[in-house]
Amino acid sequence: MAEVRGIGLSGQMHGAVLLNEQDRPLRPAILWNDGRSMREAEDLGKDYPELSESAGVIPMPGFTAPKLLWVARHEPQVFSAVRKILLPKDYVRLRMTGECVTDMSDAAGTWWLDEASRSWSDRALAVTGLDRSQMPHLVEGTQPSGVLRSDLAREWGMRGDVVIAGGAGDAAAGAIGLGAIDEVSAFISLGTSGQLFVTTRTFRPAPETLLHAFCHALPERWFQMAAMLNGASCLSWAAGLLKAEIKPLLDQAEERYQKPSNLIFLPYLAGERTPHNDPYARGVFFGLTPETCQSELVQAVLEGVAFSFADAKQCLEQAGTRLTSIGLIGGGSRSSFWAQILANVLDLPLVRYEGADKGPAFGAARLARLASTGEQPEAVCTQPQRLQTIHPHTHLVDLYAPRLEAFRSLYHALRPEFKKAYRSVN
Template sequence: MPHYLGIDVGTSAVKAILADERQNAVAEADVSLTVSRLHDLWSEQDPEAWWQAVQTAIEQLRAANASAFADIRGIGLSGQMHGAVLLDENNRPLRPAILWNDGRSFREAQELGAKHPELSHAMGVIPMPGFTAPKLLWVARHEPDIFRAIRKIMLPKDYIRLKLTGAAVTEMSDAAGTWWLDEARRDWSDAALAATDLNRQHMPDLVEGSQPSGMVRSEIAAQWGLQGDVVVAGGAGDAAAGAVGLGAIEDGSAFISLGTSGQLFVTTKEFSPAPEAVVHSFCHAVPGRWFQMAAMLNAASCLAWTASLLKRDIGDLLRETEAAYRSPSNVLFLPYLAGERTPHNDPYARGVFFGLSPATQQTDLVQAVLEGVAFSFADAKQCLEQAGTPLTYAGMIGGGSRSAFWARIFASVLDVPMVRYQGSDKGPAFGAARLARLAATGEAPEAVCTAPSILETIEPQPQLVELYRPRIEAFRNLYRALKPEFVRA
């Protein structure tokens, strides 16, 4: 029986899923990663650490199900978007990768937008420090020797592809987040590249996410115990891969992703840019489709941070907080631990607890964190509405989707039904496995990328909807009041 491997190069971990032809996960692996923060606003990782984590994940999968692993016919890649992996003439990294949540290029992003305002429509969004293009302007300004030595610029998952196939290739959904892709034409923009003193020779080749990008090199196949030719699909950036895994490939399909970062994602049949609303309008991972997305830099990572700070298990904290929950918390939490993208485009924003008193308990803090993340999605929903895309329901994926309690908070904060799916926490790695199958078999995306079984649909509670409205406004007021202090801090 053929099997398909999905590998997701995330920020906190490399995750891998081995799926059979019935789309059942027959083995899973998860290998942790660390982030280096040498200076304020910086966020970096060593690309070789990704490859070592992939190797470890492969060992775990082989140990879990050796016979299924030997029958792999396709590999799909997903990963954190926007990261700048800078390679020399020998395809070796010139420096650590600068990640999506790195804010050092804020000045360069502003300059790029001011000098080339006409490009934002074609690129699908205004330039922001998270994107790859402003990072390269920062490197040119602060590390000119490295900039001159660059021969190829890769995205995180595509560095793994380079190791697997020897080919420098990316695909539309990940390329979309560089600020170098003409989204409507699904091709590199010569004008955007020239704006950052680069050209097409610096860029990887482009394929669709469901198309083959190369074959696994014979030495890797022998090392991993693979039999026969194994195709490597184009794959997807993590947001689009999550959509593929959830079957969100048709016009209007919507979901919320609660991973390290957060996304509110809606598939569109046409390219619908709305840069003025700080909404991302990008190419999807399957041909002829695009999506609009509000991107938040802080999501389930806020809950993990809180649990670490309190030295408590996340599951225990959630159970205790749910038991204590009566109404919206008196404590507000701004979840901007790593700055924020939608709607603020503010790398200086920081996390804040407001409203503490001697009566405040751990459960109050946790509830405030859960609500604060949900309030940031209320801002995202408002941005999508301004961009002409109303939200009538949303699925949930990512690690945060495991919590039905959090889903209930989201439903009432956003005032839309929330849909939880079976296996929704598998996320991008499962979507990557689906893309591997499409590349290997040539099947139509609609035949493979179906929605998983619904676990439950959670309706908003009218009383809570009304109680949350003033808290959302207080949340927005708190950010506005503190914004000048974030810059001075």
């Protein structure tokens, strides 16, 4: 610990940690997957459509700005007491350094950042009843954001000048860990949620596609991202439902895998962002029969998540971004079977990397190194060792094409029913 020179931070994006004058939280944090502010997001999009271009995406319930409008409407006493608004990882930074700071990639997910100029948007803040004084200071992910407090340095056995890097939101940190820093470097992050991430050297918003065009954790870089609320968490949910461990379930499903499942699984357990922006959507198994077995349920879950990534790929193509291969990171990347299903559905080679299941943490460590040494990103943010390249199986690509269309048709048929069901119980 005495040799540590820098610490990097990464964490879930879009959250709202609301602080008073004494830097104490005013209420429990509101997290990325909280959909209560759907009305506020719709109002922002309808009243201020021009802001979606500068913010890189239309307002969605998960973003921080609609959350604050919800607080203003439902908890006005809390809203009036807000001195600072931090993202979750930046509250950790505050406790470590005493500084209220965020990085560009995490700030990008608030809907308050002007992505092109990499600065807070006074207009976006004003329409949510806020101003710059309530925002953290902005730094690049590679820049120092402060120094570890002396009492913590002593407690942890560290030197007195440990730099805390700006860090990154989890998606951008994963890109840094994977070395995805050049134009059209692409990867899938298959964690609790899911992202299809493509690095760009220019800011290329396409809000009409429901893609996110955000600042990267490196200066003068941005990214396009399709963000899905439901990733590997769907498999964890299924394992809990079946009261079984994940690995044996995957092994059983892989053993019987020959073709697409007869079932269709809509993976929208927590609503969905890209490509639907539908907080009312929910999970569905379609096609159950008395012969349906446990392994078929698991395969359908894996395919349903893969189909949602196919929707994400389609959004990128509509925005003019073409992919030739994709990296794979996150906890779901540990399964070569799931990677094969993804390759078959997407009709693209997938590359698995050493340590890819811990990509965002590795990215945060790289940002700590850059902040403490001043090295060039290209020297540090290289690709990890390739473990495996998984190519699609042509005959399965052909079989999955009609199943993907059925998946899309099923969602569109049920979309009005999702909203009716929500209204009937709320």
